[in-house]
Amino acid sequence: MRAMVVRAWGQPFVEEQRPDPNPGYGEAVMKVRAAGAGLTLVNMRTGMYGGSAPRVMGHELGGDIVAVGEGITNVKVGDRCGVYFYLNCGHCRWCRNGRETLCEKHGGYVGVHCDGGYADLVCLPAGNFIPIPKGLDYEGAAMACDAVNTNWHCMRERARINPHDDVLLIGAAGGVGIHGVQVAKLFGARVIAADISEEKLALCKTWGADEVINTRAVADVATEVKRLTDGKGADAAVDYVGKPATFQAAIDSLAVSGRAVVIGGAVGTVAVTPINLILTEKTVTGSRHSTRAELIETMEVMARGLIKPVVGKRVHFTAVEELFQDLAAERLLARGALTYD
Ligand SMILES: [Zn+2]
Structure with missing residues (x-):
């Protein structure tokens, strides 16, 4: 063979x-x-x-x-x-x-x-x-x-998506992310897709994204997510890239009780504030296959x-x-x- x-x-x-x-x-x-x-x-x-x-x-x-x-x-x-x-x-x-x-x-x-x-x-x-x-x-x-299937597990068990959720997907036009757009839509969420080019964001729109963020065209992703959600933030944020900057943006974009989930696995660390986790009951976690x-x-x-x-x-x-x-x-x-x- x-x-x-x-x-x-x-x-x-x-x-x-x-x-x-x-x-x-x-x-x-x-x-x-x-x-x-x-x-x-x-x-x-x-x-x-x-x-x-x-x-x-x-x-x-x-x-x-x-x-x-x-x-x-x-x-x-x-x-x-x-x-x-x-x-x-x-x-x-x-x-x-x-x-x-x-x-x-x-x-x-x-x-x-x-x-x-x-x-x-x-x-x-x-x-x-x-x-x-x-x-x-x-x-x-x-x-x-x-x-x-990575998205099926992530959206249901880890990000726990509901139809009333605003969901941020970072790296949404990639091989896993573009299917995440579809799974999050299937679970009824409003999807905010973030990626690095207009071409990639157009693809996300084609597959159902409600809003898009060009991460190279905005000063701060979290600020843009807050603007798109009337100040609330994202109920769930899934990071397909996994770099410190992208996962930090996912965490910083969260609403009260929001879930930040990392799927991509780059090297580095992020900052979380314990008192903020207590007061808002946010979740910072990963999702594995x-x-x-x-x-x-x-x-x-x-x-x-x-x-x-x-x-x-x-x-x-x-x-x-x-x-x-x-x-x-x-x-x-x-x-x-x-x-x-
Ligand atoms: Zn075993």
């Missing part, structure tokens, strides 16, 4: 011919039909998330199961499937109480700690394959596996057409390096997609 390999962390992809994988006990093999690529993977390729190279990356995947090992009951040959990103134990208190991304024996990530799907075939623990419902295509299923159950829900919602995959650029998987260069340079609108024909 063809595989796009990172031979050492920090290096570009190289195409290699590798033997087709055979599934061992508890494993299954999927023929990949579509994939996504986002900024998380650009960061993971530096080696900052651990794992070892040489490595075939790629975790946002849709395809067909073509072989199963012994002991498999959850999927069979011919099933259309997406892929769950995390390698969790399935038995610890967090796996058992619906917060499996906090797994005590977390084994890492598909495409970082084991080989992923920027290849014709991918072999994984069978439990990481999640059947795709009727009405959702391979590319939509691939996007569900990170770009969309989604559970398998939330991925299943996400795919069902997408199959009904309520959330649509937004692809900014599509290339063949053997040209994945081009997408990574676009992502690193912040040139890409929405999600990058890979084809396999």
Whole structure:
């Protein structure tokens, strides 16, 4: 099979011919039909998330199961499937109480700690394959596996969005953010989208943003959010960038009882004022990917057409390096997609 390999962390992809994988006990093999690529993977390729190279990356995947090992009951040959990103134990208190991304024996990530799907075939623990419902295509299923399900978990469990909320999304035109605009709208919120260019903000408007803020054109994001909410502030603020300046803006934009949630993970610190947290009962927190159950829900919602995959650029998987260069340079609108024909 063809595989796009990172031979050492920090290096570009190289195409290699590798033997087709055979599934061992508890494993299954999927023929990949579509994939996504986002900024998380650009960061993971530096080696900052651990794992070892040489490595075939790629975790946002849709395809067909073509072989199963012994002991498999959850999927069979011919099933259309997406892929769950995390390698969790399935038995610890967090796996058992619906917060499996906090797994005590977390084994890492598909495409970082084991080989992923920027290849014709991918072999994984069978439990990481999640059947795709009727009405959702391979590319939509691939996007569900990170770009969309991350928002499903964030908006419902962490930001706790209600229809009466004003919600600020920082970095809203990126691969995860643009789907966050749709999820927040689906939950009934009024969405204020913030990003760094008019082109990106126009995309946010297309996908339902009610208000937009060009962060390079205003002196202070929090002041602009207060202006757009008659002085109240945002009931929730989700930061897809995660730089100190952007998460500080999220915190400073909050209304009384507001929730600031970080999804993007850059290095740095922010300031919070304890007395202000007491007097206003604000929440400053993070949101980590989604559970398998939330991925299943996400795919069902997408199959009904309520959330649509937004692809900014599509290339063949053997040209994945081009997408990574676009992502690193912040040139890409929405999600990058890979084809396999
Ligand atoms: Zn666990």
